[in-house]
Amino acid sequence: MVSTFPNPSSVDLSRIRLSIRSLQPQFVEWRRRLHQQPELGFQEKLTAEFVSQKLQEWGIEHQTGIAHTGIVAIIKGNKLTTTPQVLAIRADMDALPIQELNEVPYKSQHDGVMHACGHDGHTAIALGTAYYLQQHRQDFSGIVKIIFQPAEESPGGAKPMIEAGVLKNPDVDAIIGLHLWNNLPLGTVGVRAGALMAAVECFNCTILGKGGHGALPHQTVDSVVVAAQIVNALQTIVARNVNPIDSAVVTVGELHAGTKRNVIADTAKMSATVRYFNPSLKGFFNQRVEQIIAGICQSHGANYDLEYWSLYPPVINDIKIAELVRSVVEEVVETPLGIVPECQTMAAEDMSFFLEEVPGCYFFLGSANSAKDLAYPHHHPRFDFDETALAMGVEIFVRCVEKYFVSCH
Structure with missing residues (x-):
C-alpha cells in the first residue's frame, strides 16, 4: 500500500x-x-x-x-x-x-x-x-x-x-x-x-490461595490456576460488557507467582492497566473487575486483595x-x-x-x-x-x- x-x-x-x-x-x-x-x-x-x-x-x-x-x-x-x-x-x-x-x-x-x-x-x-x-x-x-x-x-x-x-x-x-x-x-x-x-486506570491484585506440594493439589488452593482464569475472564469485559462501538482495553502486564516447579504457590500477584475513551465508562471497570475477581476466587476458595485507582481521564x-x-x-x-x-x-x-x-x-x-x-x-x-x-x-x-x-x- x-x-x-x-x-x-x-x-x-x-x-x-x-x-x-x-x-x-x-x-x-x-x-x-x-x-x-x-x-x-x-x-x-x-x-x-x-x-x-x-x-x-x-x-x-x-x-x-x-x-x-x-x-x-x-x-x-x-x-x-x-x-x-x-x-x-x-x-x-x-x-x-x-x-x-x-x-x-x-x-x-x-x-x-x-x-x-x-x-x-x-x-x-x-x-x-x-x-x-x-x-x-x-x-x-x-x-x-x-x-x-x-x-x-x-x-x-x-x-x-x-x-x-x-x-x-x-x-x-x-x-x-x-x-x-x-x-x-x-x-x-x-x-x-x-x-x-484514552482515560487510564490501574489495578494491582494479589490472589491469596493455599500452597502445597505439586503432587498433592487436592490439599491446596492453587493461586496460579485462579490467576490464570482471572486473566482470561477479564478479557470478556471489553468483549461482552462494553458497547462494541466504544473502544476499550484491559491489559494484564504483570503476573508473578511461584518459586519452584513442584510447589503450588499460595499467592499470585498481577498488575494491569485499563483504557477507554467514553467518559461515561468511569467507575464501570472498577466495579466489573472486582466482580470477576471476587467470583472466581469464591469458586476456588481463594481470597484476594485488590487496589484499583484512576490515573488520568480521557x-x-x-x-x-x-x-x-x-x-x-x-x-x-x-x-x-x-x-x-x-x-x-x-x-x-x-x-x-x-x-x-x-x-x-x-x-x-x-x-x-x-x-x-x-x-x-x-x-x-x-x-x-x-x-x-x-x-x-x-x-x-x-x-x-x-x-x-x-x-x-
Missing part, C-alpha cells in the same frame, strides 16, 4: 513565516540544551531555571515554583479590551527513566534519564512561542498564559497546577497544547474534535477549539493529506485535567523522518525527532493565538 502522507523531504516550509523560520536555530539550540539535562517529574529544577532565565531575559512576566517546578508566563497584547479573553498554551517539561542509546552531540548527560517522548521539544516550542508573542504584542488583543508543566509522565503535574490556581487570575477561557508525534511523519498534524487520548477536545486549530493547520501544512483526523490513541495524557476545566484542543504534530533515522517510537532509548517540527509548532501556536482573539470579537 502506498503511503498517502507527504515525504518529509518534500515538506513545504514556505507556509511558516520568515520571522519564525529565522528563529529555528534558536529553537534547536534550546531543545538540545534541554535534551542534555533531562529531569524526572517534579525534579525539573535545571529545566525550570533555564525557562525562567529566558522569560526574564525577554521581559516576560512569570511565576515559578508552581506545583514544585511549574512555571506560568503571562503575555498581554497591546490592545486589551475591558474584559480580555485569555488563551492558555500548555507544554510539559519532564523526562523518563530511560538510558539513552543515541550517539549524538546533544545526548543526555544524566545517567538513566532521557527525553524519550519529545517534552524537550514541547518546552522549546513553548519558549519560541513566548518569545515571538512578546515581540509581536501588537498582533493580538488578549492575554496568553503559557503553562510549563512538570511531571506529565508520572505522577501527573496538571492536576496540582490546576489546584494551585494556574487557570485563575486571570481566568483562562480556552487552552491548547501539542504533542510531537513520531507515529506521524513530519508535515502532518493529527487534530480532531472529541476523544483524542483527553476530550472541544468542537470549536478543535476547529480553530484545524483551520490554522490548514494554513501551515499541505492539505488535505497533511491533516489526520483519525489519530486517536489509547495512550493517556494529563492534559485531560485542563480540558475538564476549560474548553480546548490537544493535537499531534508529526515529527518522524525515517529518511534521517528519526522514527523510533516514543519511550524508546533511541527516540529522537526531526527538529523542523519545532518551527512548525511555533507557527501553529502563534496563528492560533492571533486567530482566537480575532474570533472573540
Whole structure:
C-alpha cells in the first residue's frame, strides 16, 4: 500500500513565516540544551531555571515554583479590551527513566534519564512561542498564559497546577497544547474534535490461595490456576460488557507467582492497566473487575486483595477549539493529506485535567523522518525527532493565538 502522507523531504516550509523560520536555530539550540539535562517529574529544577532565565531575559512576566517546578508566563497584547479573553498554551517539561542509546552531540548527560517522548521539544516550542508573542504584542488583543508543566509522565503535574490556581487570575477561557508525534511523519498534524487520548486506570491484585506440594493439589488452593482464569475472564469485559462501538482495553502486564516447579504457590500477584475513551465508562471497570475477581476466587476458595485507582481521564477536545486549530493547520501544512483526523490513541495524557476545566484542543504534530533515522517510537532509548517540527509548532501556536482573539470579537 502506498503511503498517502507527504515525504518529509518534500515538506513545504514556505507556509511558516520568515520571522519564525529565522528563529529555528534558536529553537534547536534550546531543545538540545534541554535534551542534555533531562529531569524526572517534579525534579525539573535545571529545566525550570533555564525557562525562567529566558522569560526574564525577554521581559516576560512569570511565576515559578508552581506545583514544585511549574512555571506560568503571562503575555498581554497591546490592545486589551475591558474584559480580555485569555488563551492558555500548555507544554510539559519532564523526562523518563530511560538510558539513552543515541550517539549524538546533544545526548543526555544524566545517567538513566532521557527525553524519550519529545517534552524537550514541547518546552522549546513553548519558549519560541513566548518569545515571538512578546515581540509581536501588537498582533493580538488578549492575554496568553503559557503553562510549563512538570511531571506529565508520572505522577501527573496538571492536576496540582490546576489546584494551585494556574487557570485563575486571570481566568483562562480556552487552552491548547501539542504533542510531537513520531507515529506521524513530519508535515502532518493529527487534530480532531472529541476523544483524542484514552482515560487510564490501574489495578494491582494479589490472589491469596493455599500452597502445597505439586503432587498433592487436592490439599491446596492453587493461586496460579485462579490467576490464570482471572486473566482470561477479564478479557470478556471489553468483549461482552462494553458497547462494541466504544473502544476499550484491559491489559494484564504483570503476573508473578511461584518459586519452584513442584510447589503450588499460595499467592499470585498481577498488575494491569485499563483504557477507554467514553467518559461515561468511569467507575464501570472498577466495579466489573472486582466482580470477576471476587467470583472466581469464591469458586476456588481463594481470597484476594485488590487496589484499583484512576490515573488520568480521557483527553476530550472541544468542537470549536478543535476547529480553530484545524483551520490554522490548514494554513501551515499541505492539505488535505497533511491533516489526520483519525489519530486517536489509547495512550493517556494529563492534559485531560485542563480540558475538564476549560474548553480546548490537544493535537499531534508529526515529527518522524525515517529518511534521517528519526522514527523510533516514543519511550524508546533511541527516540529522537526531526527538529523542523519545532518551527512548525511555533507557527501553529502563534496563528492560533492571533486567530482566537480575532474570533472573540
